[in-house]
Structures are given as C-alpha cells and as structure tokens.
Amino acid sequence: MAFCDNCGNFDKSYADSFDLTQEQIKKLPNIPxxxxxxxxxxxxxxxxxxxxxxxxxxxxxxxxxxxxxxxEGKIKWKNKLK
Numbered sequence: 260m261a262f263c264d265n266c267g268n269f270d271k272s273y274a275d276s277f278d279l280t281q282e283q284i285k286k287l288p289n290i291p292x293x294x295x296x297x298x299x300x301x302x303x304x305x306x307x308x309x310x311x312x313x314x315x316x317x318x319x320x321x322x323x324x325x326x327x328x329x330x331e332g333k334i335k336w337k338n339k340l341k
Contacts, residue, residue, distance in 0.1 A: 261298035263321035265314060268293040297322040307337040 260272040271294040274284055284292045299320045301310055310317065310325075313333035320328070328334050 261319055261321075263298065263324055264317040264319050265324040266321060267291045268296060268321040268323065270294045270296070270298060293321060299325045309335045309337075 260276050261270040262273045263269065268291050270292075274292060274294075284290070299308070299322070300306065301308070301318055301320075310320065310328055310333060312335065313328055313331075314320075325334070
C-alpha cells in the first residue's frame with residue numbers, strides 16, 4: 260500500500276484498502292492514482308537513501324517526488340554519508 264506523503268499519488272493497493280472502484284478513482288480531482296509509479300520508503304526501513312533533512316515528516320515518496328528531490332541534491336545516499 261503506497262501513498263506519496265508529498266504529492267498524494269497512490270497505487271492500486273492503497274485504492275483497494277478504501278474499496279475504491281475504477282469509476283470512483285476516475286472521478287477524483289487531478290486523478291492522483293498512479294499505480295505504475297515506484298514508491299520509496301524511508302522509515303522504519305533501513306535504506307541507502309535519506310530525505311529527512313528535506314522532508315522530515317514524510318515516510319513515502321512516489322518516484323516523481325523522489326527523483327525531483329534527488330536532482331535538487333536533497334537526498335543523502337548512504338555511500339556519501341561516510
């Protein structure tokens with residue numbers, strides 16, 4: 260189940276958790292349903308990246324938001340932390 264805490268994009272499992280039908284999803288404003296995106300998690304998992312300095316209260320990012328933060332240099336990578 261994935262929901263981007265930054266922009267609101269979500270995947271099929273998130274929609275399923277609310278029993279949303281395809282018809283209901285299509286009626287959502289701006290249609291944030293993005294089942295084909297990859298979703299990144301930062302906590303409580305041990306990952307090779309950390310965005311907590313840029314977005315301290317965000318646990319999940321869609322690949323769009325993640326890539327934007329990474330391009331802006333706001334993602335710290337484990338191999339660069341040492």
